[in-house]
Amino acid sequence: MTTSMAGVTGTAPSNRPLNGQTLLLVEDDGLVAMELDELIRDMGGEVVGPFGRLNRALDAIRQKSITGAVLDIRLDSETTFPIIDLLLERACPILLVTGGAAESFPEKYRHLPRLRKPFGEAEFQQRAVGIFSSG
Numbered sequence: 001m002t003t004s005m006a007g008v009t010g011t012a013p014s015n016r017p018l019n020g021q022t023l024l025l026v027e028d029d030g031l032v033a034m035e036l037d038e039l040i041r042d043m044g045g046e047v048v049g050p051f052g053r054l055n056r057a058l059d060a061i062r063q064k065s066i067t068g069a070v071l072d073i074r075l076d077s078e079t080t081f082p083i084i085d086l087l088l089e090r091a092c093p094i095l096l097v098t099g100g101a102a103e104s105f106p107e108k109y110r111h112l113p114r115l116r117k118p119f120g121e122a123e124f125q126q127r128a129v130g131i132f133s134s135g
Contacts (some may be wrong), residue, residue, distance in 0.1 A: 016044025024069040025049035
């Protein structure tokens with residue numbers, strides 16, 4: 001991410017467009033995970049995670065009511081494709097955050113919205129509102 005975390009705080013509903021959303025966060029880079037967690041919370045969303053491993057994230061999906069997900073595709077030697085498949089079956093919206101080009105992952109996932117790392121706070125906020133906001 002290229003900017004600081006200041007900006008989306010406040011209690012007005014327009015400043016918390018992700019109110020009522022419970023988003024799974026899967027990111028193996030600790031700093032990026034921490035920044036995304038803070039951004040989602042500042043926008044009013046609840047975060048499940050962050051998780052840096054596939055199995056822990058899959059367990060969370062089985063135990064929690066998830067309304068959407070922010071996912072890195074590659075987690076060391078693993079990918080989040082099994083998570084994507086499960087969430088697509090449930091019709092949950094997904095935002096991919098990845099350093100890889102769309103051509104580097106299977107065709108069936110290329111239609112999913114994504115942000116290419118590095119990205120800025122405002123860019124994430126705009127995409128997240130468009131994907132996850134219920135109002």
